[in-house]
Amino acid sequence: MRTTDTDVSATKPSPQQHRAAMIAEAASGGLKAILLKIALLGIVDAIALYGLFVLFLHQQWLIFTLVAAVTVVVNWIYFTPGKLPAKYLTPGVIFLVVFQIFVVGYTAYIGFTNYSTGHNSDKAQAISALMSSAQDRVPDSPAYAVTVLDQFGTLSFLVTDPNGKVSLGSADSPLAPVNNARLDGGEAVGLDGYTSLSFQDILARTSEITALAVPFSDDPNDGALRTNDGSNAYLYLSSLVYDEQADTMTDAQTGTVYSDTGDGAFVAASGEEMLPGWRINVGFDNFARAFTEEGIRTPLISVTLWTVTFAALSVATTFFLGLFLAIVFNDMRMKGRKFYRVAMILPYAFPAFLSALVWAGMLSESFGFVNQVLLGGAQIPWLTNEWLAKISILTVNLWLGFPYMFLVCTGALQSIPTELEEAATVDGARPWAVFRLIKLPLLLVSVSPLLIASFAFNFNNFNLIYMLTGGGPRDAAADVNVGATDILISMVYKVAFTGQARDYGLASAFSIIIFVLVAVISVVAFRKTKALEELNR
């Protein structure tokens, strides 16, 4: 690039020129600018230092190293002279890398795990969750006097046992002795750095307090302390026993042994799974499920086909209507064109998410305007019948999309030189031939990148689908929550974020399938447009 571009600094500057430029640069920057720069970097560094401190406390070494490295690089870039491109690119690139490129990589990673409801923590957390969920109060448990403490929103128990020994613990850290507690009548009531909850506070946070189980010791089999009233706690023992050596969970009441079989949960010999389990790497399981399980494969295929059909038909219908209107209104003899133009732009100016919601109301089966008023009280299931829902979606998308195509086509038509048309007319071409052989090819060249962009947009047109039909009507035969009008992105959203079981792993696997599809389609599309451009050169 350096040698081909001639507009700016075509050749590499000599050392003298470079030094002269440096001096000029340094001399021209005002004191204010330098102070501003130092202040801004100071703020960034202060935030970074705070972040590093928090990460240090949480012992997140990988993130700690990354943040530290980025901070050093940023300071180096802005404090050393030169490196101008880096100075201008760094802020945007940081956000791009974290929230666009990294998250794509992370999606790929999640696609290979069983991350889902019931499998969202590590094994140790799953064990403690299991143990605390099956807890029963020990019948002869002594009463432990407790004071509920709050530190930055996290609740802890300050416990005085019947022998007068004081200890502190929270959901994550087992009871540990403390000796600097404030005592009142032999009972610990406060601790420096913590706020003791008042009676009103306890009432306000009852559900949080009664749910809190503080482990008695490091060994989960020792049980936990729980309180119902915020003043007296009792020992609760789990009916489950965890055997660390054998890595098994035993239900003390039934005697069933659940063992870790590598599926991310404790499983009994009968195949019964104990939830919550934990997150493990499952390799290509999610993809295998997507392509082999009948209840997922069939909807995945139909959703993919509908996504492509929907996007292609949306582009085609909006483009042809837009082009038709552009031709109709591109006649200078016609009066009031400006009025029509403004009226037709209205759907484009109205926020898209609102349009879908308004149409959903208008197309409602029993109460909507279309059925009740236009069709005189008919009960046509516009949004709940599989095929009618698809037609409704395309119609609404036509309403949403034709103004854009109209504007674009009008612009493209007007930029075609009139001499071409005149020359063709003189040569005896009929209007239709002029349009088909001259105007349309020229128009397509300038509009085709926008058609591709429009296809890409509709390929992921989540708002329209989700707000108009919610993807429905639901496909009853499918094992995942999908419907007849779902497109890929709305299926990902529904699998990951709606319903009782949220399956992040499967949703991410679907996302990766979309990534691959989009990549293939864009490669093909770009090849095609290049061919088109060369054709007309």
Place this chain on the structure above:
Amino acid sequence: MTSVSTPSRVVPLKRPFTFRRWFGRTGWRHLVGLVMVVFSAFPLLYVLSASLNPRGTLTGSNALFSQVGFESYARILSTPETPFAQWFGNTILIAGTTSILTVFLGALAAYSFSRMRFTGRRAGLLTLVLVQMFPQLLAVVAIFLVMSTIGDLFPAIGLNTQIGLIMVYLGGALGVNTYLMYGFFNTIPASIDEAAKIDGASHARIFFTIILRLVAPILAVVGLLSFIATTNDFVVASVLLIDPEKQTLAVGLYKLVSNPNYADWSAFSAGAVLAALPVMALFLYLQKYIVGGLTAGSDK
């Protein structure tokens, strides 16, 4: 039929007016126009009428403009369960901050791509084109999980915070916007920079005081497009913002009418009108620039 641009001269004034000729030339165009105006404007009239209807239901909204009152506006603004004013403020705040920062980050990048020659420049530009093929919402699951991890460590910028949401949006700041701006920056002659440099201006001064002013039209277009895109976003906002008083209009209004048959349809319509009016006014006012910006990408 000599020239199309001076139609009044072409038609001989003596020829009598006949409906058939008028219809054949321009009349049918008006017919098409009329149909399209009804198709385009009707749903908007319907919302307006529904919003003025004091009764709440969907059925009640079917008789257009039968009753006119502002009760539903009062209702949407005063019901505590639907903090509409809060949603409105949140949307303006989130979309405004995002679009300003997007413009700023994008302009910085476009300036360096347009004015500087460095290794990786071409690769960088190509990356920007490629990245826009994969919109953020495809990675929404990963974004949610990343933000919840960040929230565990730094509650102020993690899940359920507006700062976190803005940060996620800024991940898309470089991309199609930068490409649009890059094209526009290239149309500003480099001799202006050079003249300023000879006069002793630093690169920062050239950028902030000269270039940014010259490219103001494209900054406005990109800012507005980014504002509209952010306002319309439902996926990321609905996943990241949990508390009702932190949510945006798209999320809040969707929840309000997720089942239109039983929703307070008039209140929703009133909210929709209030939300849409500023956007539409701005859009129609800046129409020319937006249309120019939309087709700017098609030149290359």
